[in-house]
Amino acid sequence: MNDLSKENRILDAATLEIAENGYANATMARIAKRANVSSGLIYFYFPKGKLQVLLSITVRFWKILNERLENQLASISDPVARITELARLAEFMLVRDNNRLYLAKVLIEELPRLFMISDDELKDTRMEITVENRKFINTIDTIIRDGQNQGVFDGSLKPSAMRQVLYGATEMLLYGLFIKASRNEDLGYGKADVKKTLDSLIRKFLCKNP
Amino acid sequence: MNDLSKENRILDAATLEIAENGYANATMARIAKRANVSSGLIYFYFPKGKLQVLLSITVRFWKILNERLENQLASISDPVARITELARLAEFMLVRDNNRLYLAKVLIEELPRLFMISDDELKDTRMEITVENRKFINTIDTIIRDGQNQGVFDGSLKPSAMRQVLYGATEMLLYGLFIKASRNEDLGYGKADVKKTLDSLIRKFLCKNP
Amino acid sequence: MNDLSKENRILDAATLEIAENGYANATMARIAKRANVSSGLIYFYFPKGKLQVLLSITVRFWKILNERLENQLASISDPVARITELARLAEFMLVRDNNRLYLAKVLIEELPRLFMISDDELKDTRMEITVENRKFINTIDTIIRDGQNQGVFDGSLKPSAMRQVLYGATEMLLYGLFIKASRNEDLGYGKADVKKTLDSLIRKFLCKNP
Amino acid sequence: MNDLSKENRILDAATLEIAENGYANATMARIAKRANVSSGLIYFYFPKGKLQVLLSITVRFWKILNERLENQLASISDPVARITELARLAEFMLVRDNNRLYLAKVLIEELPRLFMISDDELKDTRMEITVENRKFINTIDTIIRDGQNQGVFDGSLKPSAMRQVLYGATEMLLYGLFIKASRNEDLGYGKADVKKTLDSLIRKFLCKNP
DNA sequence: GATGAATGAGGTTTCATTCAT
DNA sequence: GATGAATGAAACCTCATTCAT
Numbered sequence: 071m072n073d074l075s076k077e078n079r080i081l082d083a084a085t086l087e088i089a090e091n092g093y094a095n096a097t098m099a100r101i102a103k104r105a106n107v108s109s110g111l112i113y114f115y116f117p118k119g120k121l122q123v124l125l126s127i128t129v130r131f132w133k134i135l136n137e138r139l140e141n142q143l144a145s146i147s148d149p150v151a152r153i154t155e156l157a158r159l160a161e162f163m164l165v166r167d168n169n170r171l172y173l174a175k176v177l178i179e180e181l182p183r184l185f186m187i188s189d190d191e192l193k194d195t196r197m198e199i200t201v202e203n204r205k206f207i208n209t210i211d212t213i214i215r216d217g218q219n220q221g222v223f224d225g226s227l228k229p230s231a232m233r234q235v236l237y238g239a240t241e242m243l244l245y246g247l248f249i250k251a252s253r254n255e256d257l258g259y260g261k262a263d264v265k266k267t268l269d270s271l272i273r274k275f276l277c278k279n280p
Numbered sequence: 281m282n283d284l285s286k287e288n289r290i291l292d293a294a295t296l297e298i299a300e301n302g303y304a305n306a307t308m309a310r311i312a313k314r315a316n317v318s319s320g321l322i323y324f325y326f327p328k329g330k331l332q333v334l335l336s337i338t339v340r341f342w343k344i345l346n347e348r349l350e351n352q353l354a355s356i357s358d359p360v361a362r363i364t365e366l367a368r369l370a371e372f373m374l375v376r377d378n379n380r381l382y383l384a385k386v387l388i389e390e391l392p393r394l395f396m397i398s399d400d401e402l403k404d405t406r407m408e409i410t411v412e413n414r415k416f417i418n419t420i421d422t423i424i425r426d427g428q429n430q431g432v433f434d435g436s437l438k439p440s441a442m443r444q445v446l447y448g449a450t451e452m453l454l455y456g457l458f459i460k461a462s463r464n465e466d467l468g469y470g471k472a473d474v475k476k477t478l479d480s481l482i483r484k485f486l487c488k489n490p
Numbered sequence: 491m492n493d494l495s496k497e498n499r500i501l502d503a504a505t506l507e508i509a510e511n512g513y514a515n516a517t518m519a520r521i522a523k524r525a526n527v528s529s530g531l532i533y534f535y536f537p538k539g540k541l542q543v544l545l546s547i548t549v550r551f552w553k554i555l556n557e558r559l560e561n562q563l564a565s566i567s568d569p570v571a572r573i574t575e576l577a578r579l580a581e582f583m584l585v586r587d588n589n590r591l592y593l594a595k596v597l598i599e600e601l602p603r604l605f606m607i608s609d610d611e612l613k614d615t616r617m618e619i620t621v622e623n624r625k626f627i628n629t630i631d632t633i634i635r636d637g638q639n640q641g642v643f644d645g646s647l648k649p650s651a652m653r654q655v656l657y658g659a660t661e662m663l664l665y666g667l668f669i670k671a672s673r674n675e676d677l678g679y680g681k682a683d684v685k686k687t688l689d690s691l692i693r694k695f696l697c698k699n700p
Numbered sequence: 701m702n703d704l705s706k707e708n709r710i711l712d713a714a715t716l717e718i719a720e721n722g723y724a725n726a727t728m729a730r731i732a733k734r735a736n737v738s739s740g741l742i743y744f745y746f747p748k749g750k751l752q753v754l755l756s757i758t759v760r761f762w763k764i765l766n767e768r769l770e771n772q773l774a775s776i777s778d779p780v781a782r783i784t785e786l787a788r789l790a791e792f793m794l795v796r797d798n799n800r801l802y803l804a805k806v807l808i809e810e811l812p813r814l815f816m817i818s819d820d821e822l823k824d825t826r827m828e829i830t831v832e833n834r835k836f837i838n839t840i841d842t843i844i845r846d847g848q849n850q851g852v853f854d855g856s857l858k859p860s861a862m863r864q865v866l867y868g869a870t871e872m873l874l875y876g877l878f879i880k881a882s883r884n885e886d887l888g889y890g891k892a893d894v895k896k897t898l899d900s901l902i903r904k905f906l907c908k909n910p
Numbered sequence: 911g912a913t914g915a916a917t918g919a920g921g922t923t924t925c926a927t928t929c930a931t
Numbered sequence: 932g933a934t935g936a937a938t939g940a941a942a943c944c945t946c947a948t949t950c951a952t
Contacts, residue, residue: 076936077935091396092304092392092393092396093302093304094302094303094304094393096395097919097920097921097922098921098922099921101921105938107938108937108938108939109922109923109938109939110923110924110925110937110938110939111936111937111938113379113922113923113924113937114937117283119922119923120922134395175392178392179389179392182302182385182388182389182455183302185459185462185463185480186300186301186302186305199913208382211468215354217326223394224484225471226480227476227480228468228473228477229468229478230467230468230471230473231468231469231473231474231476232455232476232477234452234453234455234456234467234477235449235452235453235477235481236450237449237452238448238449238451238452238453238455239448239449239452240448241446241452242444242445242447242448242449242451243441243444243445243448245313245392245444246440246444249395252395253395255395257440257441257444258421258438258440258441259438259440259441259444263318263437264440264441265443266437267438267441267442267444268439268443270434270436270437270485271445271485274434274484274485275480275481275484275485279484279489286912287913307945307946308946308947308948309946311949312914317912318912318913318914318915319913319914319946319948320912320913320914320948320949320950321911321912321913323948323949324911324912329947329948331948340937357938368932491779495812496915498915501779503716504779510816511816512724512812512816513724514722514723514813515816517737517941517942517943517945518942518943519740519941519942519943527916528916528917528918529917529918529919529943529944530916530917530944530945530946531915531916531917533943533944534915534916539943539944540943577775587703594811598812599809599812602722602805602808602809602875602918603722603724604844605718605879605882606721606722606725631888632909640759643716643725643741644900645891646900647896647897647900648888648893648897649888649890650887650889650893651766651873651888651896651897652897653887653898654869654875654876654887654889655873655897655901656874657872658868658869658870658871658872658875659864659865659868659869659872660868661870661872662864662865662868662871663861663864663865665812665864665868666860666864667766669708669815672815673815677864678841678858678859678860678861679858679859679860679861679864682859682860683857683858684943685859686839686861687857687858687862687864690854690856690857690905691865691905694854694904694905695862695900695901695904695905699904699909700779706933727924728925728926728927729925729928732935737933738933738934738935739926739927739934739935740927740928740929740934740935741932741933741934743927744927744932749927750926780950798911808948820930835938855947856911862916886914
C-alpha cells in the first residue's frame with residue numbers, strides 16, 4: 071500500500087478509519103497515522119478537512135465504477151445480461167475482499183451525508199459526486215427502460231422505483247455481509263446467498279413473468 | 281409540540297437536529313434550543329449524553345412499531361396479508377408526513393452506529409434495541425418461513441436474505457422520498473409509486489409464482 | 491481585579507497580553523490564564539476569537555471616553571477650555587498609571603487593524619467602534635469649528651486636518667511614555683513634558699495668533 | 701516589478717501582504733505567491749523568517765531615507781528650510797503613490813514590534829534599524845536644537861517632545877490618506893491639506909512667534 | 911426538575927520551516 | 932539559486948459535560 075501516492079494512501083486510511091469508528095468518531099490524527107503521513111498533509115490535499123476526505127472516497131469509487139461499467143457494458147446488449155453484469159461488477163468492487171467491504175460500509179453509511187453539505191467550497195466536490203451518481207443511475211435506468219421497451223422487463227413500474235429496489239436490496243444484503251465480517255453476528259446468510267438472491271430478484275421482480 | 285413531556289420534546293428535537301446535520305455535527309446545545317429546554321436538562325433524562333439520546337430515538341420507534349405490529353397482526357393469518365400489513369404499518373410510521381421522514385432518515389443513518397457502541401453503561405440501551413430489532417426481524421422471518429411452508433412464498437431462498445431485500449428496498453424507496461422532501465432533487469417517483477412498487481415486490485419476488 | 495465580571499477580566503487580561511506580546515503573538519491560552527478563566531469561556535463571550543476580543547477592548551474604551559466626555563464638556567463653552575478638557579480627559583484615561591499605558595499601547599498599535607476586518611460576523615462590532623469613533627471625532631471637529639467661527643482658532647486650516655495633528659501628536663507623545671515605562675529606553679521627555687507640549691500645541695498651533 | 705531582484709520582489713510582496721492583512725495574518729505562502737517565488741526561497745534570503753522580512757522592509761526604507769536626507773540637507777543651513785526639506789522628503793517617500801502608502805502603513809503599524817524582539821539572531825537587524833532610527837531622530841533633534849539656539853525655534857519645549865509632535869502629526873495625517881485610498885472613508889482632507897497643515901505646524905508650533 | 915455559565919479535554923487547523931530534488 | 936511537498940509544533944476552537952444556583 072506504501073507504493074501508492076500519498077493522496078491515495080490517505081483515502082485508503084480514511085476508509086478504514088471511518089469504517090471502524092464511524093464518521094463522527096474518526097479523527098484526522100488517526101487517519102494520518104494509518105496513512106503514515108503527517109496530519110498537515112491531509113489538509114494539503116483536502117483543505118476542507120474530514121468531510122472533503124469522505125466525499126473524495128466516494129468520488130474515487132464512483133469514477134472507477136463508472137469507467138469500468140462503460141467498458142464492460144460496451145459489448146453487451148441483452149438487458150438481462152447487462153443488469154446482471156452491472157450487479158456482478160458492483161459486487162466485485164465491494165465484496166471481493168474485506169478491504170472492499172470496508173469501502174462498502176463507508177459508502178453506504180455516509181451516503182446520507184451528501185445531502186447535508188452546505189459549505190460552498192465543497193460544492194465542487196459534491197457536484198462531482200452528483201454527476202457520477204447520475205451517470206450510474208442513468209445507466210441502470212436506461213437498461214431497465216430498454217428492457218421494458220423490449221418487453222423483457224416488467225413495464226408496469228417506474229424504472230426509477232425499480233432501480234431503488236435493486237439498489238436498496240443490494241446495499242442491505244452487502245451490509246449484512248459486512249456485519250458478519252466485522253462482528254460475529256450472523257445474519258443468517260452468506261456471499262453465495264447474496265448472489266443467488268440478487269439473481270432471483272432480477273429474474274422475478276425485474277423481468278416480465280408470463 | 282410544547283404539550284409533550286420534556287423528555288419526548290428532547291427526542292423530537294434531536295431527531296430533527298440529527299436529520300439535518302447528521303449525528304457527527306449535531307450538538308447538545310442545538311438540541312436543547314430546539315426542544316426549548318436547557319442543555320443541562322438533557323443530561324437529567326439521558327445521563328450518557330448524545331449517544332443515549334440517539335439510541336433512545338431508536339428504542340422509542342421500535343417499541344411503538346413492535347407493539348402496533350403485534351396488535352395488527354394478531355387477527356391476520358394469511359402470510360401475504362401479514363407481510364402487506366407489516367409494510368403498510370412501517371410506511372404509516374415513517375412516511376405519513378415530513379416529520380416522520382426525518383425520523384426515517386435518522387433511523388437509516390444511525391442504524392450502523394449500533395454496532396460500534398463500546399460504552400458499558402449503554403449496554404442496556406443497546407440490548408433494548410437489539411431485543412426490539414430481533415423481535416421485528418423475527419416477525420418478518422417468521423411470516424416468510426410460514427409462507428414458504430404453506431407453499432405461498434418462494435421456498436428457494438433464505439428467509440433472512442429475502443428479508444434483507446424487503447428491508448433494503450423499502451429503505452431506499454423511502455430515502456428517495458426524503459431527498460425529494462428536503463431537497464428538491466426529484467428521484468423520479470412519488471409516494472404512490474412506493475406503495476405500488478412494494479406491492480409488486482411482495483407479489484412477484486416473495487410469492488411463489490406458478 | 492477579581493471582583494469584576496469575567497467578561498471584563500478577560501478584556502483586561504487581553505489588554506495586558508497584547509500590550510506585552512503584540513496582537514500577533516498574543517495567545518488565547520495566555521489571555522485565559524491571565525484572566526483566571528478557562529479558555530473556552532473566552533469564546534463564550536467572544537465567539538469570533540482574538541480579533542473580537544481586540545475590538546471589544548476598543549469598544550469599551552471609546553464608550554467610556556465618550557460618555558465621560560459628554561458629562562465633562564456639558565458645562566464648558568469656551569473652545570480653548572473645551573479642547574483642553576478633552577486632552578486632559580484623554581490623558582487621564584490613558585496615562586494616569588501604567589495599566590492605562592498598556593491600554594494606550596493596544597489602542598494605538600491595533601487601530602490599523604480596524605480597517606482590515608473582512609469577517610461579516612464582526613461587522614457589528616466594527617460598526618460600534620466606527621460609531622463611537624465618529625462621535626469622538628465629531629466632538630473634536632465641532633470644538634475646532636466653533637473656535638474658528640468665534641475667531642479664537644486658526645481658520646485657515648481644515649478642522650479635520652487639525653484634529654489629525656492633535657490626535658497624532660498626542661498619540662506619539664503617549665507612545666514615547668509607554669516605551670519609557672516598559673523598556674528603559676529614554677526618549678528624552680517625561681509626563682510633565684507631555685502636558686506642557688500639548689498645551690503649547692493648542693495655544694500656538696490651534697489658536698489664532700495675533 | 702518582475703525586473704527587480706528576487707530579494708526586493710519579496711520585500712515588496714511582503715509590504716503589500718502585511719499592509720492588507722496585518723503582520724499577524726500575513727503568511728509566508730502568500731508573500732511567496734505575490735512575489736512569484738517559492739516559499740523556500742524566502743528562507744534563502746531571510747533565514748529568520750517572517751519577522752526578518754518585516755524588519756528588512758523597515759531597514760531598507762530607513763537606509764534610503766537617511767541617505768537621501770544626508771544628500772539633500774548637505775547644502776541647506778537654515779533650520780526652517782532644513783525641517784521643511786525633511787518633511788518634504790518623508791512625504792515624497794511615503795505619499796507619492798498608493799504603493800508607498802502601503803509602505804507607510806506597514807512602517808506605522810510595525811514600528812512597535814521593534815521593541816518586542818527577543819530573538820538573539822535578529823539582534824543585528826534590530827540594531828541596524830535602531831541605528832538608522834537614531835540617525836533620523838538625531839537629524840531632527842539636531843535641526844530643532846540648532847533652531848532653538850539660533851532663536852528661530854521655540855526654546856521652551858524639549859526637542860525630543862517637539863519631534864514626537866512632528867512625527868505623530870505627520871503619521872496621522874498620512875494615515876488618513878491611506879484610509880482614504882484603501883477604503884472609501886473620507887476623513888475630510890486631501891494630499892494638499894497635508895502639505896499645508898504641516899507647513900503651518902512648522903511655522904506656528906515649531907518656530908518662535910514674536 | 912431546571913438553568914446556563916463555566917470548564918477543559920481533545921479535536922481541528924494552520925503555517926513556519928525544512929530538505930530532497 | 933530555486934522549488935514545493937512534507938512535517939509537526941503549537942495554536943485555535945468546539946462542545947459534551949458539570950454544578951452552583
